[in-house]
Amino acid sequence: MKRFTKALSANEILAVTGGTWQNAMPASFDNVCEAGEADSASIVFCEQERLVESVSKSPAGLIITNAQFAANFGERPLLITDKPYISFMRLVAWWLAMDQAHLPWGIHPSAVVDPSVRFDGEVAIAAACVIGPNVTLGKGVIIAEGCSIAANCTIGAGTRLYPNVSIYEDCELGKKCVIHSGVVIGADGFGFILMDGIQQKIPQVGNVVIHDEVEIGANSTIDRATLGSTIIGKGTKIDNLVQIGHNCVIGQHSILCAQVGLAGSTIVGDYVYLAGQVGAAGHITIGSKAMVGAQKRYCGQHS
């Protein structure tokens, strides 16, 4: 159960969700939850047959549902919309954004911020962070504790880093990105050449460019390019423990599920869906709107 600090009245809810009331209009609510854990201040939703029984039995104070399912819930307070789940989700997102405590604006005294760092407005930098020379931080950037941002990085307005993120030098993050704990951006691409019996390191002097509204899950790793840039397109969402090799180029609004691994120079189009643990060999192209099933090894069309 998510109990919010600020309770909402029925009218405040209606202003966010749209739709119409049916039956008594209740007083106020302070939480959203699954039916099984509801109380009289809870808001739940029902848009699927399999949820009808548990929602009926629950003491939830408000049920967001549609005209088809409304008959199951008799005289109880209902909010009727065309797409109950979407309405519910929109309400929760709005409520959460309003309610969520975030770091106070400003720089924690224990953070180590190079004097050359540029701020394009208010930012929040938590304890034990280190921000290197010539970094630029957009307005509203939130950097939680233990993050490391190396020299020459740029982070766009409204982007949020959760604790213990590491970003190597020269990388660029767009606006409104969300980077979860433990993510590493810009570590060296994995390139070695066997010469004279030794694996000689190929120097990795490219960078990583992440466009706006990208989300990257916990402990994922995105390597810098050998030359040029490893690129993540606008609006693409990456789950936990994903590996993106050097010089990969990923399009817009794609979905990469947990533990996917892309070898170096993989090209991925727009609106692609890669299920969990998919591996892509390097130097291949996965076209836009492709869907790849779990654990598949993708060695398709060579670029």
Add this chain to the structure above:
Amino acid sequence: MKRFTKALSANEILAVTGGTWQNAMPASFDNVCEAGEADSASIVFCEQERLVESVSKSPAGLIITNAQFAANFGERPLLITDKPYISFMRLVAWWLAMDQAHLPWGIHPSAVVDPSVRFDGEVAIAAACVIGPNVTLGKGVIIAEGCSIAANCTIGAGTRLYPNVSIYEDCELGKKCVIHSGVVIGADGFGFILMDGIQQKIPQVGNVVIHDEVEIGANSTIDRATLGSTIIGKGTKIDNLVQIGHNCVIGQHSILCAQVGLAGSTIVGDYVYLAGQVGAAGHITIGSKAMVGAQKRYCGQHS
């Protein structure tokens, strides 16, 4: 070789292991090791034919073995028990617990601990930790350096966090859990809906509930539920780099080997064994005592 600070006499050893002495009763010991690295103060064990030669040749001061194998070791000091490996393991665990340096009780001056944090007894909080509002820490909790515990979390008595662990808000950890470095607990579940050409984020307002005596390996990630809780049952052990998706429910005393990935809403029973790199599609159930071989993709009985 593990050399302990405190040496043990033969009688102290016997008090832990039980069993009987055979041949001369030696003076004292200060380490446990493999036969190949032993010295005269070493304790080794032998319960397998393949170890007889290396143990015989080693200068180890004490051999824990059973009646069957004893004949191989002539007049050397032996400790005879029914289950030599178990006896050896019990001795090492006891010795390690007695010997292991841990953080001094108290809060390091560089830790940032919200004034609202509640302590149910002595705790140890190391340097560069951040503990958020309304967190509750049980007696004997040890939090190593660089950990982040966000608002409203509860951590049970005797639980230990290794360095650089990140726990997001509202999560609950039971008693006597062990959380290794780099673990991320409670990051957002991976849920998006494609609307109007954009991957809209489904807000993730559930939490993670971890029951007593759970161990979680380095850099594993356990996502918070969308609504409700992602649950890890009592005594379950999770290896490194494992991904547990939102709303998974895992039973008691199960074993999840390295790099296992469970998609959202996977149900796993009690005493289940998932070998390395197993992937489970979401919304399935893996029954109690199931064993799944390495790298298998599990898409069994739908729940």
Add this chain to the structure above:
Amino acid sequence: MKRFTKALSANEILAVTGGTWQNAMPASFDNVCEAGEADSASIVFCEQERLVESVSKSPAGLIITNAQFAANFGERPLLITDKPYISFMRLVAWWLAMDQAHLPWGIHPSAVVDPSVRFDGEVAIAAACVIGPNVTLGKGVIIAEGCSIAANCTIGAGTRLYPNVSIYEDCELGKKCVIHSGVVIGADGFGFILMDGIQQKIPQVGNVVIHDEVEIGANSTIDRATLGSTIIGKGTKIDNLVQIGHNCVIGQHSILCAQVGLAGSTIVGDYVYLAGQVGAAGHITIGSKAMVGAQKRYCGQHS
């Protein structure tokens, strides 16, 4: 594009690469890049047919190529060598080493360094690091922010740790190793025995020994041995998100690509190549110079 602080003259370049000039000898250069992003101060290379067109069109000030390809580039300034890519790479590595900012020698005031730590020369320890008792650091060791080095570890001369690395007690790292962000070395091996209905922990009192010139990618995990040592041989290179179980022994100059997982006690020879997401069952041997394709499950010759 990697723009270096220090520009190079043609003669300085020649001193590093060898080879011969063809056409006009240009003034100076300050960057290396892909052809598509070049400017007149850029150095690019061409050793492959597929690059001829983009290099021809680019305004790059200098092209490193060979006699065969030179005819494609008319009167432009060329540096002719037998192996253009190797020459280019050598130049970049040399330039980067000369140019790369690194931490100033010394210990940041917010680092917590036990008084018993031994230094065999100048070292750099950044903010928010914790270095435990009886650690030994070789000359020129660089430890970036947020690293944790537990008691009794040894780190050889010239080894570099990127931010947020965690090393558990008793581990040994050789000289000139590179450890990327989020790596965890020496966490407990994953060993449990089911007794009386409970997964009893097998105490893990071995360590990890990493030889010289090993590189370990971001968020990889290398577990300590149960007894004895988990060993990574000289010059072996490990990519991101790789799992090395307890008591594995890996030879020299091997390559382990991203998301490889080795179960406990896997033996890997010299010059082995394991492609991405390969899994090796425990207690097997992978012979020297073996190559294993992506995602293969390796259960070969039992040791």
